[in-house]
Structure formats: structure tokens, C-alpha cells
Amino acid sequence: MNGLRNRGGRRKDAVPAPAGGAAARVGGRLRRVSPYLYIAPIALTLLVFKIVPFFLSLALSFTRYDILTPPVFNGLYNYQKLLGDVMLGDAVRNTLLYAVIVVPIQTVLALLLACCVVGKGNRLTARFAKAAFFIPYLTSASIIGIVWKTLLNSDIAAVEGFFALFGLNASTLLGSSKTALPTLAGIAIWKDLGYYMIIYVAGLMNIPQIYYEAARVDGANKWWEFFKITLPLVKPTTILVVFLGITTSFQVFDLLYNLTGGGPGTSTMTLVMYAYNLNFKSNNAGYAMAVSNVLLLIVAVLSILQRKFVRRETSEW
Amino acid sequence: MKCIRHLVALGLSGAMLLSLLSACGGGGTSGAQPSENSQGQEETQQGESTELLVWVPPLDDDTEASWRPMLEKFEEEHNCTVTLEIIPWTNYQEKYTMAINAGEGPDIGYMYAEMYPTFIDAKAIDDLTPYLTDEDYENYIYLEQTEMFGGTYGLPIVAGVPFVIYYNQDILDSLGEEAPETWDDFKRICAEATQDTDGDGEIDQYGFALGWNSASFGALNSNWYMWLWQAGGDIFNDDLKSVRFNDAAGLEAAEFLMELKQYMPEDALALSNDDCFDKIFGAGKAAFAVKRSSQVQGTTFAQTYPDLNWDYVTALSYKDSATFGAVDSLTLMSACENKELAVELMKYITGTEFMTEYHKTCPGAPLTWDEPYQGDEKMARIVTDDVEKLRTLTVGPKGVEIYEYLWRQLQIMFEGTQTPQEALDEAARYANQLLDEYWAAKE
Numbered sequence: 001m002n003g004l005r006n007r008g009g010r011r012k013d014a015v016p017a018p019a020g021g022a023a024a025r026v027g028g029r030l031r032r033v034s035p036y037l038y039i040a041p042i043a044l045t046l047l048v049f050k051i052v053p054f055f056l057s058l059a060l061s062f063t064r065y066d067i068l069t070p071p072v073f074n075g076l077y078n079y080q081k082l083l084g085d086v087m088l089g090d091a092v093r094n095t096l097l098y099a100v101i102v103v104p105i106q107t108v109l110a111l112l113l114a115c116c117v118v119g120k121g122n123r124l125t126a127r128f129a130k131a132a133f134f135i136p137y138l139t140s141a142s143i144i145g146i147v148w149k150t151l152l153n154s155d156i157a158a159v160e161g162f163f164a165l166f167g168l169n170a171s172t173l174l175g176s177s178k179t180a181l182p183t184l185a186g187i188a189i190w191k192d193l194g195y196y197m198i199i200y201v202a203g204l205m206n207i208p209q210i211y212y213e214a215a216r217v218d219g220a221n222k223w224w225e226f227f228k229i230t231l232p233l234v235k236p237t238t239i240l241v242v243f244l245g246i247t248t249s250f251q252v253f254d255l256l257y258n259l260t261g262g263g264p265g266t267s268t269m270t271l272v273m274y275a276y277n278l279n280f281k282s283n284n285a286g287y288a289m290a291v292s293n294v295l296l297l298i299v300a301v302l303s304i305l306q307r308k309f310v311r312r313e314t315s316e317w
Numbered sequence: 318m319k320c321i322r323h324l325v326a327l328g329l330s331g332a333m334l335l336s337l338l339s340a341c342g343g344g345g346t347s348g349a350q351p352s353e354n355s356q357g358q359e360e361t362q363q364g365e366s367t368e369l370l371v372w373v374p375p376l377d378d379d380t381e382a383s384w385r386p387m388l389e390k391f392e393e394e395h396n397c398t399v400t401l402e403i404i405p406w407t408n409y410q411e412k413y414t415m416a417i418n419a420g421e422g423p424d425i426g427y428m429y430a431e432m433y434p435t436f437i438d439a440k441a442i443d444d445l446t447p448y449l450t451d452e453d454y455e456n457y458i459y460l461e462q463t464e465m466f467g468g469t470y471g472l473p474i475v476a477g478v479p480f481v482i483y484y485n486q487d488i489l490d491s492l493g494e495e496a497p498e499t500w501d502d503f504k505r506i507c508a509e510a511t512q513d514t515d516g517d518g519e520i521d522q523y524g525f526a527l528g529w530n531s532a533s534f535g536a537l538n539s540n541w542y543m544w545l546w547q548a549g550g551d552i553f554n555d556d557l558k559s560v561r562f563n564d565a566a567g568l569e570a571a572e573f574l575m576e577l578k579q580y581m582p583e584d585a586l587a588l589s590n591d592d593c594f595d596k597i598f599g600a601g602k603a604a605f606a607v608k609r610s611s612q613v614q615g616t617t618f619a620q621t622y623p624d625l626n627w628d629y630v631t632a633l634s635y636k637d638s639a640t641f642g643a644v645d646s647l648t649l650m651s652a653c654e655n656k657e658l659a660v661e662l663m664k665y666i667t668g669t670e671f672m673t674e675y676h677k678t679c680p681g682a683p684l685t686w687d688e689p690y691q692g693d694e695k696m697a698r699i700v701t702d703d704v705e706k707l708r709t710l711t712v713g714p715k716g717v718e719i720y721e722y723l724w725r726q727l728q729i730m731f732e733g734t735q736t737p738q739e740a741l742d743e744a745a746r747y748a749n750q751l752l753d754e755y756w757a758a759k760e
Contacts (some may be wrong), residue, residue: 038326041333064758067414068439086747087722153587153596175530175586177732261532264586265729280411282718283435 054296061289067279071286078290088291090266091274094181098270099249101185107241110193114200115230130201133194141191145258148187149174174260177267184256184268191255192248196241203237204230236310243306247299271295367397367655369662371647372404372413372423376475377679387671391662399662410435410717417441417652424653425663428471429645430710431534431717436648437466438714443649444468448660456685457667458704462644465712471646472667477682477700479631479642479707480539481610483594486626488522488604496628500547500573500635503605507580510604524580526603528593529731534720539590539607541727542641544570546708549636552720553713558756560719560748563741566636571730571737578731586732601625610699612680612692628695631703642707714755719748 061078063071082088113133120126136144151159152170163170173183211229220228253272256262262269262277271291279288377383381401388399402423404412410432416422417439428436436442446469454460463471482503484496488510497503507524514522527540545551550566553559561567582588582597590607598606599622610629611617618627632640647663649656665671669688676683680692682700690697699707713719723744730740 037330041330066435066439067418068435068441153584153592169584171584172587175584175588175732177729177734257532260530263530263532263725263728264732265725265734277721280408280414281721282715283414284718 057289057292057296060286061293063286065286065289066283067285068283074286078287081287082290082294087266087269087274088271088294091269091271091291092294094266094268095250095252095270098181098185098188098252099246101182102188102249103242103245105185106189106193106196106245107238109189110196110241111200111234111238113193113197114204115226117197118201118204130194130198133197135194136191137193137195139191141254142258144187144191145255149259152183175264177264180260180264180268184259187259188249188252188255192245196245199241199244200234200237203234207233239306239309243302243309246302250295250299250302367395367658368400369397369425369653369655369659370400370402370423371425371662371666372402373427374406374409375403383675383678384666387674391665395658395661397658417650420652422650422652424650424655424659426648426650427474427645428648429643430712431720433465433470433648433712434714434716437468437470441651442470443651443653443656444470445472445649445660445663448649448656453664456669456687458684458686459644459709462709463646471644471648472663473644473646473684474667475643475645475681476684477642477704477707478610478612479640479699480543480607481629481631481640481699482605482607482633483598483627483629484605485598485601485603486628487601492604496630497605498630498634500633503633504573504576506604507577511580520583521602523582523597523603524605525577526593526597526606527577527581527585528588528590529586529728530589530592531724534717534724536590537720537724537727538609538641538643540574541570541723542708542710543607543632543639544574546639546641547633547635547637548573551711553711557711557713558752560745560752562723563738563745567741568737571727571741575730575737586728599625610696612676612682612690612696615693615695631699632706638706639708640706642709644709713752715748715751718751719744722747 060071062073062075064074064077065071113129117126117129120129152173160170163173168179173179207230211233212225215225215229251272252270253276256268256270257273257276260268262273272295275288275291275295278284278291373380380403384401388401391397392399404427413422413426413428413432413436417436422441426442428442433442444467449460449469457473459473459476460469462476463469463473482497489496489506492506492509494502494506494509497506510522510524511520512522513520529536529540545562545567548566548570550562550564550570552562554561578585582593582603585593588596594606594608597603601622601624614629618625632638647667649659649663653659667684669685672681672684673688673691675681676688676691682692683690690700710716726735726740726744729735730737735743
């Protein structure tokens with residue numbers, strides 16, 4: 001707008017230099033296209049890395065494609081095959097079970113930890129706790145995998161003793177199809193807890209202190225404050241944490257691949273790992289795309305649900 | 318001021334856009350492109366240098382340094398440039414798939430048996446038969462093992478390093494036992510060796526240290542093939558149209574492994590075989606373990622496990638005496654533009670002169686009959702007395718998927734969730750379904 005005013009000012013002064021007029025025209029054009037230029041990098045990134053691959057994956061899922069030779073159209077064959085695929089069934093079951101274990105536990109723990117941290121204000125202990133819980137989230141899944149594998153298979157008495165408290169033998173946890181998935185879920189919770197805690201900390205800090213002060217005046221205790229003020233007012237954050245947790249759980253791959261590779265048998269095989277194996281190990285890319293699209297469909301439905309919930313909660317709040 | 322800010326922002330935005338566009342653009346020049354013209358041959362005709370790109374995994378601590386002096390000799394003699402790229406083992410096959418798909422694969426590639434069906438099917442590699450002479454067939458020890466799908470697709474470069482059974486001589490001596498020769502010997506010694514040596518009520522010495530935690534079917538090399546072959550079984554039927562690992566022989570092998578389970582560490586399913594070897598056998602806590610051999614095992618074990626008094630048995634005898642010995646080969650890629658020269662380089666690398674020199678620094682089994690053995694004396698009998706016991710995989714279609722699923726079923730069996738028969742039948746059902754689809758598509 002400022003530029004327009006300046007241009008108008010020059011016109012009023014009646015000194016229409018031809019060169020200046022051309023510059024103004026160029027400037028005007030530039031101003032018109034500049035918004036598109038600003039968004040071009042991110043738009044192109046989205047187009048190349050998200051939108052085109054999405055349509056490609058959709059198209060390739062109707063083909064027999066081994067990556068090395070051109071795809072051959074085979075109609076709905078890959079989708080028909082999905083229905084009778086035993087390994088896919090295992091992968092879907094494991095993915096759901098993993099999400100069912102991880103999401104509630106990590107949500108509750110993250111909220112409790114965030115309450116403790118926020119309650120400590122900006123003290124050294126609170127700052128230390130935030131950093132300590134957040135570091136595993138920043139660490140690569142491969143390193144986490146190596147560390148936990150070493151810990152669980154080590155002869156360290158403290159580790160053995162800790163698991164013995166729950167009647168478990170640390171060294172056999174990853175080697176049994178009954179305990180492997182819950183163990184991996186536990187490691188994933190430990191890894192990501194800090195991230196969700198930080199989200200909750202932000203949510204908690206947005207709650208006006210006046211509510212707590214009023215409650216205290218009315219004689220409310222800490223539990224009462226938590227259940228009647230904190231919990232209802234962090235509901236939008238909880239919905240966000242739950243849905244982020246679900247979508248992350250559905251896409252889990254690297255930690256499981258590094259620790260068990262989907263075994264023993266298929267007991268820790270997830271949807272993403274199955275699609276990865278089909279695509280990169282078996283060169284069965286067409287079918288891998290069909291499996292990926294099943295995952296995409298599940299995550300898309302969950303995302304739509306999340307948006308609906310968040311919108312409702314926000315409007316209620 | 319605002320105008321300048323606008324211009325700076327636009328400039329940065331433009332720069333990002335340009336970098337993104339340039340990143341998306343093609344432009345790789347190295348490697349073998351699908352032959353659009355015969356530029357390479359033209360260059361050679363004009364007396365200019367030709368470039369050959371060779372992909373190999375790390376074969377020793379510094380393969381580039383070990384090979385370079387000998388490659389330079391070839392370069393001088395043939396007026397060409399040989400570029401050696403060391404491709405890490407992690408996701409090795411995937412790197413070939415992606416590179417070939419992008420038209421940036423090598424001219425010569427190092428491949429293991431399981432890789433071949435996919436690339437032969439895709440016509441990404443060439444049959445070497447037209448380039449091989451009678452002399453080659455006579456001189457290469459393992460050439461027969463690279464014959465598959467009616468052609469010869471590789472020149473062996475690593476062979477004669479089979480998976481063998483190592484034993485702890487001290488434990489066997491303490492039991493008054495000799496090295497096992499048969500399945501019965503092996504099982505008996507395993508039972509005797511599994512003991513609580515310190516009297517705390519817990520087993521701390523095992524008969525057999527064999528780990529079962531692996532994301533890859535490569536674990537079949539140590540955990541399955543030798544037992545299957547010794548029982549007289551095999552993976553595929555001769556026509557490659559179905560599998561036979563769930564027949565009586567396969568069942569016998571699986572049941573034998575399950576009998577041995579009681580002599581293995583209780584966390585065997587949580588340990589990889591390498592970890593099991595290192596932490597249990599290497600620490601002197603097991604009578605037997607399986608591991609890939611090496612011509613310098615005497616030297617390396619002396620450094621890694623100085624207190625271990627060990628020896629090995631190449632293969633036990635039951636109905637047959639055999640063990641898995643991979644034959645990895647150099648392969649000619651179809652997209653190579655100067656195939657004559659590439660094959661010449663392949664023969665040079667796998668030939669007597671090159672390998673004799675290379676094996677001086679990195680000992681390995683001789684690949685040709687006129688190459689002298691240069692490894693540890695203790696390991697020599699693998700490639701002399703026992704060479705007939707070494708077997709490689711029959712290369713069949715859909716191999717990777719079949720082995721992958723078979724490995725998972727064996728894990729389930731070992732855990733006790735399924736019986737050997739159930740596990741093998743399920744793996745066979747899956748494999749036969751894949752093979753039916755494969756052959757149906759071929760028709």
C-alpha cells in the first residue's frame with residue numbers, strides 16, 4: 001500500500017518520467033506476483049514430495065511393478081490380494097495393538113509429568129526434568145535401539161533387578177512374541193514422552209491462574225483443582241496429544257525394525273514395516289503401494305475425526 | 318526500506334525455488350545409463366579413455382586401497398578408468414534397485430545368490446556364457462555355482478568361506494569327547510555340556526550358542542540350510558515351481574533343531590547369532606556355535622578371544638554332509654556400454670594374478686585352481702579335504718520373499734508357538750502361492 005501511495009504522489013507532482021513509469025509498471029507486476037513467489041518454494045515442496053507421490057502411489061497400486069521394469073496395469077488385483085493376506089492381517093493387528101498400548105499410557109504420563117513440571121515453575125529441577133525427558137525424543141531410533149538391546153541383554157544387575165520386580169526376565173523380553181510388542185511399546189513411550197510433555201506444558205501454561213485462585217478461595221484441594229479445572233481445560237491439548245500419538249503409532253517403523261525386525265515371527269511386524277519389506281526387499285512395489293494406501297486411509301479417517309473433535313472442543317471452550 | 322525488504326524476501330524465495338528445482342533435476346553422469354547410444358565404444362575407438370564403474374561391498378578394512386594398485390595396472394593396459402565404489406552392506410540390494418531404476422547403476426556389480434532372480438527377471442544383468450572360454454570353465458573352481466536360469470550370471474569373487482561349527486576344545490576335553498562327526502555326536506555333546514558349572518542352580522554353560530533374533534533371512538545361513546541339507550532336504554523342487562522344505566527331510570531338520578533348543582541359552586530368540594557367538598561362545602560358555610568361516614580365523618580369534626581354545630567341524634554328517642558356503646560373484650550389468658572391456662576387467666579381478674596378490678593382504682579361499690592357498694593352516698581343510706561339502710543356494714524365483722517368510726516361520730517354531738510341521742507347512746503354502754503367481758504371470 002505504501003508503494004502505491006508513493007506512486008500516486010509522483011503522479012500528482014506531474015513529473016511523469018518515462019523511465020519512472022516503466023519502473024512503476026514493473027513494480028506493480030512484481031507486487032502482483034510476489035505473493036505467489038513467496039509461497040512457491042513450499043508449494044513446490046508439497047507438490048513434489050507429498051502430492052505427486054500420493055497420486056503416484058495411488059496409480060501404482062493398480063499395477064504390477066517391480067521398480068526395475070515398467071509397471072503393468074493389473075486392475076484391482078492388489079486390493080483383492082489384501083483381503084486374503086495373512087501377513088497384512090498380522091501387521092494391522094500389531095499396529096492397532098501397539099497404538100492401544102502406547103497412546104493411553106503416554107498421554108496420561110505426559111500430562112502427569114507436565115503438571116509436576118509446571119508446578120515447579122522455572123526452578124532448576126523443572127528445567128532439568130524438561131531437558132531430561134526431551135533428550136530421548138531427539139535421539140535417533142537406531143541409537144535408542146542399540147542402547148535398549150544392550151541394556152536388555154546385558155548382565156547388569158540393576159536392569160535385571162528392575163524387570164524382576166515385575167516378574168520379568170529382561171533378556172527374554174524381545175525374544176518372545178508375547179512380550180516383544182509391549183516391550184517395544186514401553187521403549188517408544190520412554191522415547192516420546194518428553195515431546196508430549198512439552199505440548200502439555202504449553203497447554204497448562206495457557207490456563208488462567210485466576211481459576212485456581214478462585215478454587216482455592218472456595219477450599220478446593222489439589223485433586224479437586226486437577227479434576228475440575230486442569231483436566232477440562234487441557235481437553236483440546238489432550239485431543240491433540242491423543243491424535244498425534246495415534247498417527248505416530250500407526251507410522252512406527254525405525255525403532256521396531258532396529259530392535260526386532262518384525263520378529264519373532266511376525267509378532268512385531270507393523271503396517272509400515274510390511275510395506276517397506278514388500279517394496280524394498282521383495283521389489284513388489286505395486287502391492288506395497290496398496291498396503292500403504294490402507295494405512296493412508298486409516299490415518300486420514302483419524303485425522304478427519306481429530307479435526308472434528310478439536311473444532312467442537314474449541315467452540316465449546 | 319520496505320521495498321528493500323520485499324526485494325530481499327523475494328530474492329531468498331527465488332533462491333530457495335531455484336535450489337529446489339535444481340535438486341529435482343536429473344544430471345548424474347556417472348554410472349551405466351541404459352544404452353541410448355554407443356558413446357563408450359566410440360570413445361574407445363577414438364583412443365580416448367573409457368570409464369568403468371564397479372560396485373562392491375566392503376570386502377576388507379579398505380578395499381579401495383587394497384585393489385587400487387592392481388586396478389591401475391589394468392587401467393594402463395586398457396586405456397580406461399576404473400572407478401571403484403564401496404557400497405555398505407546395509408540395504409545392499411535396495412541400492413542396486415534404486416540406482417538401476419534411476420539409470421545410475423554400475424557397469425559391474427558384486428552380487429550374492431539371492432539377488433539374482435530379481436535382476437535376471439528385469440533383464441538388468443547379462444548372461445556371461447558368450448564371454449566365457451573353455452579355459453575359464455576349467456580354471457574357476459566355483460563357476461558351476463553361478464549357473465542359474467539357463468545361464469552363467471557371475472564370476473565368483475568370494476567363495477570357500479562356509480558357515481562351520483566351531484567348538485570349544487577345553488569343554489570337549491573336560492567331557493572326554495572328540496570333535497563331533499554326526500548329528501548323534503553333536504546332540505550327545507550338547508547335552509553333556511549344558512551344565513550349571515558354579516552350582517548356583519542356574520545353567521551357565523550351554524551346549525549350543527545359536528542366536529535367533531534377526532530382521533533378515535540371512536540368518537538362515539547359520540540356522541537352517543546346513544541342517545536341511547544334512548537331512549537330505551532342499552528349498553526348491555528341481556523345476557523351481559514349488560518348494561520342498563516341508564517334506565520329511567525338512568521336518569527332520571526342524572525337529573532336530575527343536576531338540577537342540579534345550580541346550581541353547583534361554584534368551585536365544587532375543588540374541589542375534591553374532592551376539593550369541595560373541596557373548597556366549599567367545600566367552601567360553603558354550604561347546605558349539607555356528608559362524609561364517611574365514612581363512613584368517615586363527616589370527617582374528619587369537620586377538621578377539623585370546624583365551625578360547627577352539628577348533629571347527631566344516632559339516633556334520635547325517636544323510637548327507639553339507640554346509641552353506643556362499644558364492645558371491647561379479648556380475649555384468651545390462652546397461653554397461655562396453656561389455657567386452659567390463660568382462661575383461663571381471664576376469665582380471667577374479668583371476669589368479671589379481672587374487673593371489675589381493676589374498677596376500679586379505680587372505681581368502683582360492684577362486685581358481687592355479688591360485689595358491691594363503692590363509693591360516695588351520696582353515697585350509699575347508700578348501701581342500703572338505704571342499705565337496707560346500708553348497709550354495711539353488712537360485713529360484715521369489716527367493717527373497719520365500720526365505721523371508723520361512724525365516725519368520727522358523728522363529729515362530731523355535732518359540733514354540735507352532736510345531737515344526739505347522740511352521741514349515743505354512744511357509745510352504747505361502748511360498749507355493751508366490752511361485753504359482755510367478756509362473757502364471759510368465760505364461
